[in-house]
Amino acid sequence: MTIKILLPVDGSACSLRAVDHLLAHAAWFAEVPEVHLLHVHPPIPIGRVQAHIGKDTLHGYYLEEGQASLLEAQKKLDAAGRFHTTHIHVGQPAEVIAHVATELACDLIIMGTHGQSALAGVLTGSVAARVLHLAPCPVLLVK
Template identity: 60%
Template sequence: MKLLLAVDGSDCSLRALEHVIGLAAQWRTPPEVHLLHVHPPIPLGRVQVHVGKETLAAHYREEGEAVLAVAQQRLAQAGLAYIPHLHVGLPAEVIAHQAELLAVDQVVIGSHGRGALAGLLLGSVAQKLAHLLKTPLLLVK
């Protein structure tokens, strides 16, 4: 089983992480876990005038690594191997693209993320993924 676990540091994504760990404990063969964090792009506009590309790239990398660190530590404690992925872009589109590129069997995410204006019933990323993905999507509350 090949899983793509997308995390954003929210409580829901941490519950999705714990759910994957619980599922893996029930399987005979541990899953191949691709751990993904997608940093939404900062609108460039006038920001580029004041911030260089290297500084912006460092910002994305530092924040992404901080989000992944919690999940990486927990997966390691559970004895699960993982492959970390950091990307910048629109989260739903990047997750769907990575799911196809990596040929995963399932995508696992929290039902609500850190988005300021998340959907009322489902997070906006979850709603978009439901339409974009060709593979099964597991939403964890």
């Protein structure tokens, strides 16, 4: 049975350390794990924004930002010869991470403890702590 690992990244140094941790500890797994690299972009308030830029432009923005946030993690996995599938979603990060882990039937989530926005974490609560609460599988947090 192949182990499925969800690796949420936001481009931050901490999320890239989670990628490094997975690569450094690949021997923990009897078989090569199935790696799902995920970026979740918090939604932009739609109200007035969409009246000015349109749905297609907003979708393009989310896609471009998501690809940019995944790039360094993809480079690390590619350099190590680790095949991975990428996913880009828009929504509340912790909820989306837990939802994707459930949908993909992941066995493990490996993620950094802190993301891009330290201030947002202080104001709204840590994404990592919320994932621990919502996740359907074990979560490995990397400092």
